[in-house]
């Protein structure tokens with residue numbers, strides 16, 4: 001499968017489609033039994049392998065920065081990792097990269113590699129806002145949202161094959177192997193987004209950041225969305241219900257943490 005660099009940089013979803021189509025599919029269907037009930041659910045080891053492969057490709061295509069912004073992002077990322085449970089710390093391979101692109105975007109790949117585009121980084125004005133987006137993305141990884149979404153998509157697709165009478169084994173096996181096909185479109189559900197907000201918020205507060213940073217992040221993205229919709233919002237739609245939920249969570253659980261400086265624990 002050949003993709004041009006332009007196609008390649010469009011979205012996390014496309015990157016994953018590409019990574020799977022170019023070799024990870026065999027791993028997805030041949031390794032040890034999946035941990036979850038859904039037989040299509042990629043295991044944690046598979047998610048990490050896939051994420052690491054896709055991360056390599058991203059780092060080939062984009063310039064990774066090693067300036068003060070990169071240092072700051074890594075510092076905040078590892079502060080958030082330190083505040084996770086020992087099990088989460090053991091399970092996932094979080095890494096934090098700033099890459100040069102004007103796109104207003106950030107995403108984490110399955111397994112833990114996270115990428116922050118300068119287009120978003122440069123619009124964030126304090127560490128708590130950065131912790132907000134980072135905590136949110138890390139939560140998608142920890143909750144295995146990509147893998148679950150992938151599994152549901154495959155299940156639906158298999159259901160369709162059965163409905164159409166394509167019931168003999170070879171066509172099903174073929175279906176399972178061709179995960180890069182045109183049916184492959186994944187979106188995080190509203191439920192996933194709200195769950196990532198909730199877990200991300202808990203994580204950033206545990207790491208010492210001001211929870212209001214999450215709201216400020218939303219405001220930055222929302223302000224842009226009328227003129228130049230940020231790429232980030234196509235994978236993570238921002239609804240009024242989401243914002244209201246985070247405000248409620250802060251009021252109910254974290255109001256005592258609102259006095260913290262927005263810059264966060266390391267200035």
Ligand SMILES: [Zn+2]
Pocket residue numbers: 136140188192193196235236
């Ligand atoms: Zn999200």
